[in-house]
Amino acid sequence: MKITRTLLALVLAAVPLLGTACKKEAPPPPPAEATPPPPPAQPAVTKIELGSSVGADKRVLAPRTSFGVKDSIIASVYTENTAPGAMLTAKWTFQTGQTVDSTSQAIAASPGITEFHIVKKSAWPVGRYKVEISLNGTPAGSQEFDVAKK
């Protein structure tokens, strides 16, 4: 009887230990979600400026949108995040819808400034013009300007 009691006491004492041993371990915390990398910056035309004179850095010297009939007309196009070989196209049109000129140019670097210019041996017809810029064939901006007799 004494042995039985001792045995019972031992078994009862062991039960909590068994319970602990068999207790299911808490699941490990989920791994911290990695911050997704920012999406690659999109190539973009950030600014278009017009003028009649350009510096070595391809920026027009005095931005304006009104020109005389004998002026050269220059568009400086600022670009960012462009891949090597990216192409810019400038299409110049008159108010009638006529295409005055269309020129494509590979962008030298990113960020970059690309200048497009048009000159006319005879006087520019007076009126409203527009230069439309596309980047890799996708419209990326435009700027309107006037030619007037001065």
Next chain:
Amino acid sequence: MTPDEPLPDFSDVEGGSSSAAAVPGAQNAPRTYEVKKGDSLSKIAKHVYGEAGKWKQIFEANTDKLKDPDKIYPGQVLTIPDA
């Protein structure tokens, strides 16, 4: 233009282009012009602004370099203020 007028002729238009790397932060830097032989402030103003009469704007932006508007020298780099 009226509908009866012939469309203007753009066959004598010449276009061109070139490209360069942009120096970061240079977008807002002052614009400059290097004086060439035969230049005068009025000639530069005509070239840059399309109006020779704006020479005074260039002179006033460069009083640190120019004491006399009639004396500019090839190689001088002038600040060109916005029109």
